Each structure stands twice: as structure tokens, then as C-alpha cells.
Amino acid sequence: MLEFRYLARKRGNCRISTNRRRRTFSVDKFFKISERNSTIGNEIIGGLTTFLAMAYIIAVNPSLLEAAGIPFDAALTATCLGAAVMTVAMGLIANRPIALASGMGINAIVAYTLCLGETAVDWRVAMAIVFLEGIVILVLVLCGLRKAIMDAIPASLRHAIGIGIGLFIAFIGLKGGGLIVPDEATILAFGDLSSPIVLVSLVSILLAVVLQALNVKGGLLISIVVATIVGIPMGVTPLPTEWNFGLDFSAFAAPFQTVPGTDTMAIVQVFLQPALLLFVFSLLMSDFFDTMGTVVAVGEQGKFVDKDGNVEDIQPILAVDSVAAAAGGFFGASSITSFVESTSGAAAGARTGLSNIVVGILFVVFAFFAPVIGMVSASATCGALVVVGYLMLSDVTSIDWSKIEHAFPAFITILGIPLTYSITNGIGFGFISYCIIKVVQGKACEVKPLMWIAAVAFMVMFIVG
Template identity: 45%
Template sequence: MSSDLASDAADAAGASGSPDGSPDGARTATAPAPAAPGRNGLDRYFKITERGSTIAREVRGGVATFFTMAYIVVLNPLIIGLAPDADGATLGVPTVAAVTALVAGVMTILMGVVGRYPFAIATGLGLNAFVATTLAPQMTWADAMGLVVLEGLIITVLVLTGFRTAVFNAIPGQLKTAISVGIGLFIALIGLVDAGFVRRVPDAAGTTVPVQLGVGGNLQSWPVLVFAVGVLLMAVLVARRVRGALLLGIVVTSLLAVIVETVAGVGPTVADDGTVNPNGWSLVVPALPDSVASAPDFGLLGQFSLLGSIERIGAVAALLFVFTLVLADFFDTMGTVVGVGAEGRLLDDKGRLPGIGRVLFVDSLAAIAGGAGSTSSNTTYIESAAGVGEGARTGLASVVTGVLFLLATLFTPLVSVVPSEAAGAALVVVGFLMITQIRTIDFDDHGIAIPAFLTMIVMPFTYSITNGIGAGLVAYVAIRTAQGRARDIHPLLWIVSALFLAYFAISPIQDLLGVA
């Protein structure tokens, strides 16, 4: 791993990019361009020309990524900021919003400068819900964030020792492709659900069908119409290879949403008084804000207790919680790097990302920063694929995204204008771009095809990248062994599969150990 941090000489050999900056162009690999004496320092440092990109594409991609994940500045405070801890204390929405944007901005810039790839970082969804619903109710918020810091420290050690990189390289190439496809399906489902196009069937409906189209099987709301228009608009722009298709689509769809809200007065799905309107906007009401800027409060920085949880719940319970956080964060990031890297043609012929050690190192530091900032563990975001879809291939795009997050600490009202219906439309289109990789999987070899299939379907169906990777790896080890081809299994995969079995059985293990 130290060699990855010290040098990125392999980047030029394994990197490639889009010849035209279009989403379709992103699917075509190009050979790295030879060094040109006239290139400036920025170009040479980020290897912009070598990866077939331009500064304009990087900026455009960075902006697109920001707009597809800016919702976290609004959503994370609703998950973390309102949840009470064991003592009944809450962190507060405004303060969590400020530190969410701050940590995302700093760590995404660090990813761009050190990792030099177009990966953006922010509070991990799922991980924040676990912290809010499982950890905090059993301890103080400071104790819970201390566990997140511990998780980050452990992952950092795994990176520095080379273990995390070794596991990444041990996964068969076709399973890595399946991870990419699964993430494509996953983010498409996220877009559909966030927009209200796909919804959970109410328990009172008396049916075993888990999901449905819109409300009661019908598309009957203005927000869903805006989403549908956004998907069609972006699909047309992508099909016509329009430069900046996704970013342009997000902007136009957001403006349409503002107009619709101004005229129709739709309102939110859940009003301040708790009234539920199933035809409302899912998260952000796209109205022009009353104010452009607001002063951020960073008072939550440093408010964590590293070992306080052990005194509160005991060492065994704390260890199990840290194990859950480590495994989820470990493989969520790995899946994201594979998926986004493959979409940008950044992987080498063995499915490896040159210089991945740097990327994983920054990601591990982000977990520590998330706990230290009381935002929950920060991780690499699958929405980075939106920027890659716009032609981004280097860390310069991440620097742009990070700067926008830092500005968001001051301009949170403006960030709130972009509704999830607009961002969700972009995710659906990006999902399509990612699943096209499925054609490279050998479905005649059931030993790899079935694990690949499980990887692809478990991700969206369980709403978890980690669950999909775990199901695929466990199935791969089991089937290859049953085929008499255990020698094909990398030794590390035996260890990882055993850890995943423990991960899937964490509740019985807790019961066996008498942990609440």
C-alpha cells in the first residue's frame, strides 16, 4: 500500500477515458495520450489528457456529481440530527447539516488531490441509519461517534497493511463486473424510490406484493410527472450524445419542479405538523429559498468519546458493533470503486484500479472524519457515477465537487432547491449506463454466473451494496468448492466469506453471546 501512496506511476498505464465527453463516449476506452510538453501543471498532476479528458469535462462532471448527492446535506440531518440518544439528547438539524457539508467537502477534495480519481465522499446512507437507530439509543451520541472513529481507525490500518487492497485484487474480475451491474440496478432503484415512482405497498393493503407503481398502482402526482419528464429528457440527451447531458437534465428538471411547485403548491410528503401527503415532494420542496446564505455552526466537531461506549454497553457489544461498521464500510467502498471505475474505463485488464491504495486510504480517513465531525461514517458515493457519465476521469472533478460542498455550508438554502425527483432521474439513466457491462459476464460458467447473478439482485433487493457483495462471494466459494475447483479460489476469499457468514448471522451471534 505504501507504494500506492508514494507513487501513481501505474495510473497512466491503466487509465483511459471518453473521446467526446458524452455518456456514451464514456463506454469506449482510449489509449493514454502521450505526454505533451505544452501541458500545464494541473493537467500533468491530475493526468487529465492521459485519461482522455479535458478541464471542462472534469468541471462539468464534478458539478453533476454534486447535484446528484447534494441531498445528503438535507437528508443526513433528518436521520442523525433528530434521533435521540440513550439520554434523550439530539444533535440538531442545523448543526448536523453544517458539518455534513463540511466533512464531505474536505474529504472529497482530499480524494481528488490524493486519490486523483473522480470519487466523491459524504456521509454513508445505511451507516448513518445504523448509528441513529442502533448505536445512539444504547449510549450517548459522543459514544456512538467514538465507535465510528474506531471503525475508521481499523480500516485505515487494514489499508496501510495492504490487506484491503489485497482483498480487492483477490475478487474475480467477472464478480467485479457483477458488482458494477448490481450498483447500476441499485442506484436506478434508489432514483425510482426517491422520486415516488416505485413505492412500498402499505401493510394494511392486504397483499403480499412488496412494491407498487406510484400510489395505489397509479402515477398521479406532480412530482412523479416531473421525475418522468426528467428521465425522458436525460435519456434523449444521452442518446443524442449531448455534452453535459446529465447536468443539463438536472438543471432543467429542477427548474421545472420549481415552476410546478409555484403553480400547483404541491408541498412536502410529510408536513411540519405530521400530515402525510403521498402526492408531495419526497424530500426537498423545490421552491426558491427565502434567503441565499446562512451562517454555519460547526460546534459538533470533535464531540466524540473514543472508548465511552465500552463503559456504557461493555466491550463485547462494542466490538460487535464495530465489526458490523467495518464490514459494511469496507465493502460498500470497494463495490463503489469497482462500479464507478469500470464505468469510466479506469480499471486495468485485470479489473484493478491503478493506485487504489491512495483511494482506499482517503476513504478510511473519511470514516474517521465522519465520526470526529458527528456526521456518521463518510464513504465513497455511488453517485460519483453521474460525474463519470459526464466525462469526468480524474481527481479534478472531485475537487470541484468538494468545493461545492464547502460552499454548501454557506448556501444550504440553494442546495435545497434541487429535489430528489431531479437527482433521481439522473441516477436512473446512470444505472442504465452501468448495467451494460453485464455482456462481459460468461453465463455459460455457472460457477461464476450464479454468484454474479446473486450479487446483482441482492444489492437492489436488500438496498445494500455490502449484502450483494457478501452473497456473491459466499456463493462463489461454495459453488467452486462443490465443482471441485477450490484451487481457483484465492485464499483471502475463504477468510472474507467466513467474515460475511458472521456478518449475515450477527443477530444470532449477539443472542448467543447475550448481547442486547
């Protein structure tokens, strides 16, 4: 009898173990983790790294949108839940480690140009403009135009976009960490080494580089956490002063809310003021090409870009990103877009959409605990961003520097992205210069029609401003 019980217990344990293996295998199979030479641990670390690198948006976006007239709590809820929903959607549908959140730049346009500038529209109308821009981009994706434009870009320019973004990311890290500061005489200057902000930045860079050299798993994440802790006694890491545990959904469905003082919905107001449609075009250009650059950059780090710069299975990525733009307007969070900081997670080992699930869960959690994220300073993430920038420069050897029609457009793209603080501007410079050089060389017929269309669109954007 005792032997029978022992065998039964043993078989039961085997059954439990088998079930556990099946559950693990199902996650592995769904996200293709082993197929992409990753592990669940790598995906979790990658997701944590991406989240910490982009978590500043939780503090920055609500502050910008509050200036536009949206209640802070409503903007915070919209920012966190919008990012969570669309990041998880990217993970489940496209299965790529590309996280999304309200885009910096576009949120500033919404706040300071649309709502507080000469146009001075209600914030609900601004969100309706964002919503319409997302719908237009989605139509372009469904028609195959967005992918066709990416396919029309010469390989040298695709590589240049990723390299330029690498420099951009490193520049953002150095600027946020106080190592690069504005200067009236020289435009830029070296920061004050005695400043606590700079000292914490140096700690984060040193840690990130050393851990990268030692091939320590999660090295970028460790550098962020340690630098955050080091910054506490130095007064660099801000400690929470208040807690907010509530959610405010009053910004949701903003385009379909009635504008105060009128009896019409916000989205109707856009069509009643045709001049606002120019903003739809302007935001569309920014979203369209920012995402293009981001996807290429993350793809190179995540190993889903081929030697010619073609992104594997790009259509679902572009579709989710397009829906996210419209969703941002609907949530009242400004346009939600792919975040270039996702490259840090890819550099930390993320290869699948499982890392996105981690990011999405953290966004939901910190919708209630935003002050904790406020503790992660720009100095703490400086090292991770600098190392990611260094990693992205490795693609520079893929460009043919012996031919000016490839070399100069690549050069001006690489230079333009960080110096104008805009991925879209850098891409525009590259497109226009490529077409001009081809015309001068008598090779205009080699330029694909969609490249001409994109170059003209950029020229219009630059002229109109």
C-alpha cells in the first residue's frame, strides 16, 4: 500500500512537471523565443530595460498636456493606459520588441502650437487632429503604400537612418545627463564635472560600458538601477512627495466629445476649420518617417533586419503603429508611436513581443505609482543610451562611401538627425539630396517613383514649416 501511494505521488509530480513544461513551451512557441535565440529571462530583462529608458514619458507627457488644458490625472491615465494597450498589441500581433507611447515632439506641437499657439484650439480638437492623422496613416498602411515607400529607399539610406538614430540616442543621453550643455559662444559645451548630475551620469556610463564589456546579462538595466540609487544621497534622484492611486478617464474619446461653448463634436470642428487639416499633414509626416527610422533602428539591434536594411514582417508592425497614432488621439494622450528607446531593450537581449508584455504591465502598474518612475533621472539612463548609440554605429561599414550618390545622402541623414533633434528632418535631408544627386548625374530614372513623392512631400513640409 505504501509503495502504491509513493508511485502515485511520483506519477502526480511527473504530471505537474509535464504540465509546467507544456505551459513554458506554449509561451516559447507563441512568441518564438527559442527560435530567435532568446530566453524568457532575456525578454523580461529587455522589457524592464526598455521601460526604464522610456519611463520619463509618464512624467513628461501629462505635464505637457496639462499645459494644453487636459487635467493632469486624466493625462496621466491616458498616457499610461494608451502606452500599455498599444505596446501589448505590438507584442501580440507583430511579436517584435518595439514599445510604444506618446511621442515626444508631437505632444509639444499639440500643447504649444495647436492649443497655446496662434491656432489656440481646444485640446479635444487637437486630439481629433491626431486621431485623423492616425486614420490616414492606417489607410496608407492597408493600401501597402507605407511599406512600398520603405522598400523604395536605397539600402545606404536605410543603414544611415539607423546610424543617425544611434547618434541621436547617444546625444539625448549626454544632454539629459548634463555632459553636453548649451553655450552661447560654441553652441554646445562640456558639462560641469563637479555637478552631482554629471557625476551620476558618469557612474551610469562607466557601469554600462564595463558590464557590456563583461557581457553581463541585463547590464544596461543594472546601470540604470544602480545610478538611480547612487543619485539619492547626491540629490539627483528625486524622492516621491505625493502618491496618486486614482485613474481619470475624462480624456478618453476626446475627438468625439463636445467642445465647450459649442454644440459640435471636436472632430467636426476640424473640418469646419480647413486650415487645421495642414496640421494633419504635418503630424502625418512626422509620425510616418519617425516610425520608419525607429523600426529600422530597433530591427538592427533586435536582429530582424537583413543586410540591405529590410525589416522582416514589417506590415503588422506598421499596422499596429498606425492604429496607435489614432488610439493616442482617442485616449487623449497625443499620438502614440514606436519609441526609439526600444533599442535599449533589444540591446539588452529582447527579441520577441514577450518583452512588450512586460513593458505593458509596468505601464499599467505605474499608472497608479507614477512618482516612483519620477525617481529615474536622465542621468541614470544616460549610460544605457550612450552604449546603445555606440552599438548602432556598427552598421556604418554597410554604406558604400566610394559613391557620392550613396555616401552624401547617408552622411547628411546621419548628421541631420541628431543636429536638428528630429528623425524626420534627417530622413528628409537624405531623400531630397539623393534625388538631386541622381538628377545631376543623369540617373533620375534610377530613383523609384515613391522616393520622388516622398522627397516632394518633405520639401513641402520644410517650406510650409
